[in-house]
Amino acid sequence: MTAQEEKNPDFFNEEVKRYLKKHYNIDGKIHRLVSYDDQNFLVTDKKNTKHVLKISNTIEKKEFLNAQSEVLKYLKKKCSNYQFPNHFETAEGKIILSIKDDSGFSYFARLLNYVPGTFLRDLKNHSENLLYKFGEFLATMDKALLEFDHPAFHRNFTWDLKNALQAYDRLKYIKSSHKRRIAEYFLLQFETHVSPQFHRLRSSLIHGDANDWNVLISQNESGGEIVGVIDFGDMVFSQTINELAIALVYVLFNKENPLATAKHVIRGYNSVLPLEELELELLYHLICGRLCIGVTMYALSSLKYPENDYVTISEKPAWELLEKLIRINPRQAEKEFKQACQMVDSFNSNRLHQKQILNLRQQYIGKSLSISYDKPLKIVRGALQYLYDDIGKTYLDAVNNVPHVGHCHPKVVKAAQKQLAVLNTNTRYLHDNLVLYAQRLTDKIPDPLNVCFFTNSGSEAIDLALRLARNYTGQKDIIVVESAYHGTTTADIEISAYKFDGSGGSGAESYIHKVETPDTYRGRYKAADAEAGKKYAAQVKNVIEQMQKKNKKPAAFICESLMGVAGQIVLPENYLKEVFHFVRQADGLCIADEVQIGFGRVGTHFWGFETQDVVPDIVTLGKPIGNGFPLAAVVTTLEIADAFANGMEYFNTYGGNPVSCAVGLAVLDVIEQEKLQENALRVGAYLKKRLESLKDEFKLIGDVRGTGLFIGIELVRDHKTLEPADTEAVSIVEKMKNNGILISTDGPFHNVLKIKPPIIFNRENAGFLVDTLCLIFLQRNLKHF
Template identity: 35%
Template sequence: MTDANSQHDGEIQAIDALLRDSYGVSGKVTALPGEHDLNYCVEAEDGTRFLLKLHAPGDADDLAMQIAVLDHLSQAAPQLPISRALADRNGATAIAAALRGNRTARLLTWLAGNVWSKSSARGTQSVVTLGRLLGEMDRSLESFSHPGAKRAYAWDIGRADMHLENLDFITDGEKRKTVGAILQRFAGEILPRLQQCPRQVIHNDANDYNVLLDETGAVSGLLDFGDMVETWRVIEIAVAGAYALIGTEDPVDTIGRLAGAYHAVNPISEIEAELIFDLTCTRYAVSMCMAAKQIGENPENTYLLVSQEDVWRELQRLQSENRSLAIARIRDACGFDPIPHGTRIERWLERNAHDFAGIFKPSIGKPKVLALDITTTGQDAEAWASLDAAGAQRLIAERVAQAEADFAIGLYGEDRNIYKSDAYRTSTAGQRRSIHLGIDLFGQAQEPVHAPFAGTVAFIHNDAVAFGFGPTVLLEHRTDDDVFWTLYGHLSRESVAKLSVGRAIAKGEAFCALGEASENGNWSPHLHFQIVTDHLGLGAQMHGVGVRDQWQVWRGISPDPSVVFGFSTPASVVVARDKDFLVRERHRRIGRSLSIAYSATPLKIVGGEGAYLIDEEGTRWLDMVNNVCHVGHCHPRVVKAAQAQIGKLNTNSRYLHDSLVEYSRRLAGLFPDPLNVCFFVNSGSEANDLAIRLARAYTGHRDIITVDHAYHGHLSSLIDVSPYKFAGKGGEGRPRHVRVAEMPDLYRGRFRYGDADAGSKYAEDVRNQVAALTVEGRRPALFFSEGILGTGGQLTIPDNYLRQAYAHVRAAGGLCLADEVQVGFGRVGSHMWAHELQGVVPDIVTMGKPIGNGHPMAAVVTTEAIAASFANGMEYFNTFGGNPVSAEIGLAVLDVIRDERLMHHCKVVGDRLMDGVRALAARHEIIGDVRGHGLFNGVELVRDRETLEPAAAELDFVIAEMKRSHRILLSSEGPHHNVLKVKPPAPFSAEDCDRFLNALDETLSRLPVR
């Protein structure tokens, strides 16, 4: 045995003794890398892992700081994936140890995962989860302070100016120049702004060897607090960004995602967001100075030479980025306007638009839209794709010539993906620019161009034609607070030659002219007009197209110039974006409580047809959960009715209109007497709210009886009568004026299938609620119930339940409401309304969702007596309820239900579906119950048919797999979230039904074994 092996064995024995005697731990010990400290993985006999650190002798304050910060975080942020210090038998978290000299031993919890640098799973999720972790950690460290963190530390880039004295160690001239410029910028521009930012203790070293990732790429741990320092908080993001961007395709995007995730949990200021890019570059500059100095002192350290090549490569990539654009992108990622003054400029333009001069003389005439993006749409898309640049320009010229006007419009926001040159990239690693930032006005060569408002000539580009853009001028304009520019491209070289920088241009002055095709890359003569809030340092060579995936940033740089023209025809388009962006913007611009279907893998839906939804890639998804579009997505007859009426009139119902009266007659005709008076509103929630008002006006009482787990709408008054909401997460409990009746569940309730009196028995609890009110000297105003209980789990109501419940309520002077918002309009197959299954006539019926096939309309139908009681002197008016467009849509929906025999169709296909699922139940014991009427069905999954243990996790699997493998969209329902909800558009066909049954059979066969 060699001396080295003997030494190793001796060390392991010493470590075993230390672990056993001090911590009561024994197991396998494996050495880990470490620069100064000795690190070991300890795997105990039960498989538990620990990290043993034997700290080298050194700064006592530094070690004490590392011990203190873990103690602090264990209390302040126990949820974070950070090692926790374990106490020895005497309660100490740091003890003396003798191994290769005197050391301090600490036993820490083990963090599982692979280091970032070696993980094949790293990606966007890694960046986002790291940003969140650092944000949460720094928020928890705001109150932490320690003498060891107050050191003057060379790796604190908040002190980067101290490295100016080390520049001479960098022997390469180009590198020395680049690093020197960064450090000079830091000292002169960054540090003064940094001093306005908050300071605290930060980790300061989230490098790619200190961050652990799990198998999904999410951050699972953060190691090594040895570089902690008290400095400016934002440096945490810059340091992490410098490592996270290594090897990524778009380094600025990586920095932005990291900063945005940090900001989401620990908000930073606009100043901090603006400094991140420069601080990231500064981190690289400091690293190069430190390494150069160490190499100078130790020339044989070849490792430093190799690692610094990586640093130099990434720094060069960052330096190739447009700094202004990078800062704008990071600001946007954090939720700030990409250009700080951009919104103010847009508001100024809107306020002053009435006073702008015309860019062309009025005789040119009214514009026509000319969509130049014919590369991805249109019959000649394939032919277009085969054209060279000259051929493409000829085709555009032909299109212009075909336009029957003096000039046509190239739209703001349209895709100009005819630009194939690498010059149309944001940087060497950036994405191609293709989205038009201006409006093109086609006219005659030499047509004078007038200034819409006063300014001065700021930039002129009149060199050789580049990229077909031709001579360009930027005029500078000033508001009371800001500066912005207008860009004029494709100009006459002769007219531009007469201009000079600094020349004042008056409002309405003809200062240049349109150029010939020959001097503008053979484009037909036209003006490219663009508003510029930040020219990005490019001056008159400012980009005329931006990057689609960065559109929100480029839109801030060059907002829609339509405001300058006031055209009567659209001159801009909505730029389609990817799903990640849409999710981010929903969270930013729309309340986060608005959920997204299939949030893990959301769908971007752009079209619909019948029972199908269509995503942005043209994939058709069988929609089995959207009962809103009752007669089918985008039914041609309904669409035509809406288009025809909105082209004639859409106003409120104070005016007489035939359609409203006709629709009220048709709708009321679907109910028996005395239900013959209609109120029109805009949603099911509004309908149910109005119903409560009607009942209280008629009865003089205020109390409501509702069925357990019911949901009747999102208004405050409806949350009060929806146990599904008030008794759930975020709810405030049952209000005093509401009584909750037992849910009549024939599958898992007190009275079940086979009990002929179950309906009457369940209705007894309604009588109990009435009695409870009587004891308190109160009486019910209204009893709420659906004909089939939707959120209750698609529950069919036992026979005689509503008949008896209505009798109990009416005996106490109350009214009874049938909520048909989900189940009405023939969906149940055998009847037009679900309450008819019970043979009852309600006092009030509310409708929504299917009534307008997705158009926002709803209705309340009641008796003349109840309606008369509501006319008590307080006028009731709903601005849009019953407007002519809604009335025509409502009539079209009724016509389609009638003419396409949809009620009968729902029964036939619904029976086929339920018979098919019941047949599957013979092979899949997880199917506990199949219930419903027509195409309103529930399939309850249970792990045991005897105990009825809910199979919620299994249902989640089924829903996810039906989407992933079969492109079928479904959802869950019920108090235990174990009921498969089926309520497709009524045109759901027999073929669709069979597709669903086969897919469900296959999916259930693949259920994971529990």
Template identity: 35%
Template sequence: MTDANRQHGGEIEAIDALLRNSYGISGRIIALPGEHDLNYCIEAEDGTRFLLKLHAPGDADDLAMQVAVLDHLALAAPKLPISRALPDKSGSTAITAELRGQRTARLLTWLTGSVWSKSPVRGRQSIVTLGRLLGEMDRSLESFSHPGAKRSYAWDIGRADMHLENLVFIADAGKQAVVRAVLDRFVHEVLPRLRQCPRQVIHNDANDYNVLLDEAGGVSGLLDFGDMVETWRVIEIAVAGAYALIGADDPVDAIARLAGAYHTVNPISDIEAELIFDLTCTRYAVSMCMAAKQIRDNPENTYLLVSQEDVWRELQRLQRENRSLAVARIRDACGFEPIPHSARIERWLERNAHDFAGVLKPSLTKPKVLALDLTATGPDAGAWATLDAAGAERLIEERVGQAGADFAIGLYAEDRIVYKGDAYETPTAGQRRTVHLGIDLFAPAREPVHAPFAGAVAFIHDDAVDFGFGPTVLLEHRTEEGDIFWTLYGHLSRQSVARLVVGQAVARGEAFCTLGEASENGNWSPHLHFQIVTDHLGLRARMHGVGVGEQWQVWRAISPDPSVVFGFSTPASVIVARDKDFLVRERHRRIGRSLSIAYSATPLKIVGGEGAHLIDEAGTRWLDMVNNVCHVGHCHPRVVKAAQAQIAKLNTNSRYLHDSLVEYSRRLANLLPDPLNVCFFVNSGSEANDLAIRLARAYTGNRDIITVDHAYHGHLSSLIDVSPYKFAGKGGEGRPRHVRVAEMPDLYRGRFRYGDADAGRKYADDVRDQVAALAVEGRRPALFFSEGILGTGGQLTLPDNYLREAYAHVRAAGGLCLADEVQVGFGRVGSHMWAHELQGVVPDIVTMGKPIGNGHPMAAVVTTEAIAAAFANGMEYFNTFGGNPVSAEIGLAVLDVIRDERLMHHCRVVGDRLMDGVHALASRHEIIGDVRGHGLFNGVELVRDRETLEPAAAELDFVIAEMKRKHHILLSSEGPHHNVLKVKPPAPFSAEDCDRFLDGLDETLSRLPPR
């Protein structure tokens, strides 16, 4: 045995003794790499892993800080994926050990995962989860302080100025010049603003070897707290960003995503957001200075030379970025306006638009324009792309003349159509700039161009050398608030531009130049490219005329919609389609977060619909089995045509006489028995139920409401009060005093179950008890709420005679009874037009919504003449949009489709097929506990045990996710235990759709993971 082997064996024995004596564990000991410390993976006998660190003698304050910070985070952020220090038998987390001298031993929990630099799955998700982890950690460290963190540390880029003296060690003159420029900018531009930012202790070293990733690419651990320092908080993001961007196609996107994720959990200021890009560059500059000094001291260290090539490559990439654009993108990712003053400029333009002069033909108060549709699918695109300049000019003149227009504007989202496939590239990672930022006005050459408002010539540039597009001029303008912006004019005449000088004042309406000939503008038909510019990005008159679609919100802030300057009757801007990540982010930013997103883990971007199918942006068709709103099918042609025809004629409120409203009220009332023959029209089911409460109170003089447990009747305050699903759930305030809750008549898991012929009466007895409880307090019910099938209750069908008995109890006490048909009406139950008819009752009030307009916002309340008369007490009832002509025509079209396509019968036939199919599946899959419903309103309740009825909520989540992922079928859950598969597709749901669902459900249930 060699001396080295003996030493190694002796060390392992010493470590084993240390573990046994101090921690009471033993196991396999595996040496790990370490520059100064000795590190070991300990595999205990029970399979648990630990990290043993034997710290080299050194700075006691530094080691004490590492011990203290883990102790702090163990209390402040116990769920963070960082190592936790384990105490020895005496309770200490740092003990003395003898191994190659005296060392400090610490036993830490083991973190699983692969290091960032070697993980094949790192990507956007990795960056986002890292940003969140760092944000959460730094938020937890705000209250942490330690003497060891107050050191003057060379790797603190907040002290980057100290490295100016190390520049001489960078031998390459070109590299030295770049690093010097970065450090000079840090000293003169960054540091003064950095001093306005918050300071605290940060990790300071989230490099690609200190971050662990799991198999899905999410961050699973953060290692090594040895570089911690008290400095400016934002440096945490910059250091991490310097490593996260390595290998990324778009380095600024990587930095922005990291910063945005950090900001969501630990908000930063707009100053911090603006400094991140420069600080990331500074990190690279500091790294190069540090390495140069180390290489001078240790010239044999070839590793430093190799690693610095990576650093230099990434710094060069960042230096090629447009700094202003990069800052705007990072600001946007953090929720700040990309260009801080852009919104104020847009407001100034809106406020003063009435006083603008015309850019072309200002003598015309309202010029008539011809819109040329040059989009990829537009009628003018093909001809335009095949014509030469003269032919294009003749085509435009011909079209303008035929239309009697004064000039033409070009409509297109992508310049590649106009420029014959030759889309530009930005300096940003080669991304295509394809989305037009301005408006193109086509007019004859030498047409005078006028200033819409006063300004001065700021920049002049001739594109002849670069693109051959002729001269461009930027006029500078200043608002009353002191904001500066520019208007850009492209494709001008060289002769006219030659008369301009920078600084020259231009008055409102002044003709300061003319349009160029095709020959001096790349042989394009003469036209003016007009653009508003809030930040010229240092490009001045070479400002881009097209932007990157993936960054559209940033480019739109740089160049707001110029339509405001012209006031054209034809829209000249587009909504640029964005990816799902962006849409989710913007929804969270701009729309209340309480508005949930379906399938939030993998949301869908739906752009079309047809029949029982939804269509996403990739053209994938999804079988929609939850959308009972589009009752007669998504985008039914007959309904669409009715809406288009009426909205082209008239849409006004219902105070005016209109045939459609009267006809619709007659048709709707005829679907209900007497005495239900008076209609009120509103905009939503919530409004309908709210109005029903008012009607009942006016008629009865009572105020109290009886509702069924776990019911949901709408989102208005009055309806949250009568919806136990809401007031008894998360965020609810409990049952209001004026509301009584009746027992939910659940034949599957309630007190009275299938086979009890008297279950309906027994459940209705609880309604009687609620009436009696009111009577004890000297009160009587105004209204009893119930659906014909209980939706949020779990698609529960009511036991026979339940409503008949319940209605009798309520009416005996002077109350009214309401049938909520918002979800189940209009023939969905198959055997009847209304679900309450299944119970053989006639309500006093019926409310309708959702399917009534096939997605159009309309709803109705139908009641008796007596109740309506009691409501006419002198206070006018008026609803601006309820019953408007467009809604009435849509409502009529829906009734026509239900009748002419025999949809009620269709719902019964296909519903029976579906129920029979699921019953058959239940014989093979024990997890199916109950199958219930009528027509195409069904529930499939999943249970883990048919005897105990233990809800199988997690299994249902799996079913819904897999039916979406593998079979492209959209489903949802319902019920108090979230274990009921909800089925309520559009009525055109076919027999083939049904069989597809059954096959998919069978296959998915066969793959349920074991519990």
């Protein structure tokens, strides 16, 4: 056996009895106790005196065990109001006994006195008084430990919060992609907010594992008293605040309001050992960091020790707590932690307040840029499907389709950080990322679409698509759909009926030809008409015939594969198939605008156009492609791309840069590895079904439509006239915001509630959204409309 080999002890009761008799002269009963990586026995001698025999695993060092003995003696003197275990000497006068198993492995054994009491875990309800006393106890112990040190405690220890980022390497053992994503997100936040500040925090020796199996209490009418703590095997020289963070993890298990619970412990701790401002600012992330260490170690341990249930005993409540904590704004946690210590919250003292920002926007930002909501939000952080504002409120994001795989998804963030730290330049140089991403992207798109052009926004992509089409066909005329929106460039506005027919618009140019929105709810052909798609498509044929009478041909027909701004419109069956046939007969090209709905959002397919069983000539991609990073693309055929290489170079300074392509690759990885297209299908179906049930209950709901996580709810005041309920829609959006859910309105009449969340949206999120929406309908008494 080498010094590096690790083996947990597994001694039989009879072997233990022999050692106890030989070295401690103890006869009695023994009972094996649960443990993590060592072996513990409760020993009851003939006088009914109880002891605990601890057998460490093979890698435990004797110096460390001796240090534990010294610190226990020290704490017994300094913290006399509490009880701690003490070591007994062997017959040979030693406190550490070396024993061997049948395989020749050596282990260190120690006999300690039994500390009586009830485990904190066994008390179902923790009173405010007990939590406060728990904080007092921790601080009393830590205050004493400020004056104690030993070289053996200065060690590299997996469970030390200083080493939280080692958990990155263990993420692979977490089977659930949803759970793995949450843990990785919190590790990223730890790396961002905590690690750079470690050197500023107080350091001292800490117990390091005041969990609910190690803390002992005595019960009384006032809620209980803290007896003491056992198991000093995790002692380490670390940041002092880590003691509190670790202890809080376990008392927050199964608590409905984690912050309220934490405040009682913090108050008690602060009353004995005053906490510093930076410690309180980082405490939320330290708690999350400890949980990440825990869940990754549980995942690894369950593989290493599948028969030992104790190694994962805290796994379920740990995950439940992480799920709760991601819904808690770190700002709110910081505020409440400081309140518990009667400390002034200085977070916003050097930051702009909302009124200041609004004033500066009016002064320096063009007034054509609007702001969402009557009372605008100042959003300061994103956390997967959640957004945090500056005052501590958390919002479930059900409307931002740009952070496709979640705000600040750790894999996407890491990809950008890593590449940005190495190189970011233009495409005139050779680089792996450009060609590898183009290859990956075109692999996801049907043939013959296999040539990419990269831009920085969907608007640029649409503009370029129009250039490609006009160059290839030699024509200028474009056929567009009513109420459609395609971008912000001059060329984009010319083909966006939503803009040129709207406020400030000047109508369609002579070379722009508009057809009706294929809306089977509000349009002339309804959902019940099996031929609705073909009938709407016939309008395109009519437009082409009118063009031909003037000796014109279409350069292209452009349409969103599912229409967003037009009101979350799902195209009727066979619409694009018929339209593409007519356009191609007239030598025009077919452009599918996937800027809003591509990359698996529709659930059934990766691309929206696939739901219509067609393959366009040009596809434009944007928004979700980079998860919020400036990246967009045009994908077309080799023939169309080659025709564009006519001597006039197309060069985009930032398009296709190494960082953008690294991000694009990461987004594709996440979608595939986390099976997010399948998630969009599954959660979207559940969400739509729940929303359809509301339609039966509330007359204001005229239509629920969509596929995957692309859903619209059209509100009308009259089911016959379809009078748009626009003011009601705006009111509901505001109410939803006040209840912590962000949605918005769409459609030409602004009466369609649009739901387009990140595609990591889960069933619980969907249920919360529908339940909240239902409550708002009931509160407004909209049932009677």
